Amino acid sequence: MRKTRTTRRGCALVAAALLLSAGLGITPAAASELTAGTPPAATRDSHDAITPVVASPTTVPVPVRGTDGKTHLVYELAVANMSPQPATLTGVRVQDGDDHTLLNLTGSALKAHFRPSGSAAGAPPTDQLSPGRQGFVWIDAVVPPGTSLPLRISHDIGVTYPKAVGIIPAKMTERVATMTVPDRHPVVLSPPLDGAGWLNGNGCCDQLTPHRTAANPLNGTSRFAERFAIDFVRLDSGNRLYHGAADKVASYPYYGAPVRAVAAGEIVSAVDGLPDATPGSNPAHLPLDEYAGNHVIERLPGGEYALYAHLKPGSVKGRVHVGQKVAAGAQIAQLGNSGKTDAPHLHFQVMDRPDALAANGLPFVFSSMSLQGRLGSSVDDLFGGEPARVGAATGGRAAADGSMPLYLDQVSFPVRP
Template identity: 45%
Template structure:
């Protein structure tokens, strides 16, 4: 399925003596007449002026979105860099909204929510000298809870070699102040029809999609932050039967894909061959990962991306053609970076499927049939065809203007 690895790299180490070791000298620093600067983030000027061995910034300001769990989600990523010439272990990350505690990732939580670039030890929470990484955040609010206008991040960390007063034994820093976007998530129609559609790998755990924060053209982009890989199970909960390496064993292969909104085509690719299910493709160029696909401008700086389309079904369109909400535009296929037939769908802030940030979206009306209990359930579903047990106690519900969550099983109108 369409996924990306977190770009590996290293943050640059800082200059000035506090970053070169345990020395406490401040030679070369200036405190007279200087005004604190924010590097383009005005609200950061309100933070205390202090030496921060771990620096941070958010990749993109979060946009609040209601989801099928009844909660409001603020979904974003925090980039951290250790500017010291020594190891520093991250111990916790807390999010405060307008001064209120909203989320805390303690030491035991962090391995599931962070990645250190270039780390050779899986699950490490230690940044080497000059090393950087990302922490993925999902702040949830009750539906009647006030959405904060501003978020701050309080981190605690332990340096290998403390050096008072600049580098204490336990670092506590408030960093990466950011505004919360006031934008409303776009409401769209489902891109598919009928029952049994499984949301694979979307918001809000650290799935392959959320983890695909890639370094493109010298910047970080999280194009797949809210991306869904759609597969369909039948009335018995089966994904496929017969020969798992044949696309014909997947009953939903070739099903219709529909425009989620009105708007013109801004990019279209067709003619790439179907891949063999169960086999991870190799040798693909970066631009080929989406396989046959359509990008549609749905207005207000938002673009819909429909990927892995069946060969020969997207080519009926050309750039500039107007699509109408609810009209069939292609068929579900298995082209590009995919190991089973599925539709990859997301909304983004740029017409480039990779050099973009993923934006939240809500579907106008649909039903949640159930939910799989964990990502581990999807492995047997793909490998054996299913059925696999669903999470107990999930009542069928009608959803309106809500974002699907990973592992939801849904019925969409029509079909």
């Protein structure tokens, strides 16, 4: 949990390639007419516009209320540079149907929310997209209070090229990826854990955590199962993560904490028997089916699926089995450190299918929860053994029922027998 950092064939594609590389014989005078928002006459007449950077959303977002009191639209924008020249992204703006700006990424903020596919871990932020390369812009757009749904949104992408080529100018703004956000609501759940001190050490939404940026290339497409996933760790009354040797699971006081069903549902997967990993050393070369370690997947009443991962060895077997119906709040396992993990924690996520990795992550809110504060230092600092800096909840945000914990939030859940 530690923070780190189809090809189609046919003559249409051939025509598109010729258009972008050779410009279809467009004269320099016609090309110069194509400035941001001013397409050539032929384009205006046909209502078409050249968009050398193509874009599409990876999902239609479900609005979700965070502990900050704001409603978030969380998704990814896949972008690809179809030009033979390198593209520089100068801005990405999300707007509603009335041209109200919901998110505007420029400069360092854009670089922080954009990554070309295949970027090496730790690669410096960039706004460059080489010819033919794809990348993702991670979107967290905030909906103003009182906004009615369904909501029509669009994306304006600023692009510059080294020089104008054919009908592609050196500088332009594209309006792309228009979609409608329906009037839907996230699933409401009871908490998976009991008591105070639980920290969201890896989660949604604005900062690009490992969960938020997990674009799993599986079965021929990119999957975003961990879009809203949370790694829950617990700080004690002195705001420490562990006591004693950092490489021993027994040093983490919350190890073995009860893990509870978040709704009345049916168990569709129950895995046990995998060993705990050694804290501080994330296991390498695990097969994909062992990434979640010992885990439980529950089908929820609305057809969504909840994943409880990295569970304590021996804590699943004897408690739940496939096909079993469970009540909300029933203990289904204990928190552990099995699978691909470097410290004891509960990995929790909601998804559209019963697969820990090859699924689409869905938002959720907890029915009963209070916001204790927010971590004021890096999650990595917790592993140094020093007390964490946690700022108190401000702005009347302590009451957090019906919201989703955001990254670095410390929350408290009701204690159940």
